[in-house]
Amino acid sequence: MAAMEAFCRDVLGADIIYADEDFAAIELLGSVFMLHADHSYLDNAMTGTIAGAETRGAGVELRLYGANPDAVEAAAREHGHIVLAGAIDKPHGLRESYVVGPDGYIFVPSAPLAG
Template sequence: MPAPEYGRSLTGLGVNLLVRDMDRALAFQKQVLEAEVVYADPDFAVVRGYGASWMLHADHTYSDHPLTGSLTSAQARGVGVELRLHGCDPDAAEARARARDDTVLAGALDKPHGLREAYLVDPDGYLWVPDVPVAADEGGETP
């Protein structure tokens, strides 16, 4: 689909992630998150999984963007934002991240808000939180 047509087709909340190395970013998306790459080239990718889709843009595609000065920093990107993938098995995603030597900020745990989740950092420093519901006990409480 041509870029202008694709752009006009977008609705709702859109997520664009700026990445230093497209191949490395896509490897994390596929191998750790088990997301589907709908389209990819050296500049841009569309990724889909768990009822959502998001886009990756290579840093150089933002050369005329107001964020350009922020991209040269070695700091993690998206600090303060959690990219949650509801329905992505956190235990399996954590195991895949560890096998690739990615950063596991926190391993899979059951949380009081009813989700089992892990905190995984991708090669660009974005925080991904795969989660699944925890089964409630007979009283409706999360164990």
């Protein structure tokens, strides 16, 4: 949980509302997210879906509309995270980058192109 908390704070620029080894509440881009450690799911319906998973977030893409893709990319590189794709202008009118978080989730910060 500490690695994800640090990633959210240092790379995504989230405000940490509360965090311990089991749970964190963060505020990012006007929304509050609640993150739970795997071991907090021992008696939860999700237990069967995460059992034996090597990479928790494999295949999950979290799009962060309104996050600065250049700043997130720079922070990710500074903190040693994998940048799958650097910030680039896309034909659909957004500037995006792709960054891998500590649990394998892909974060895609994006912002509208000027004009």
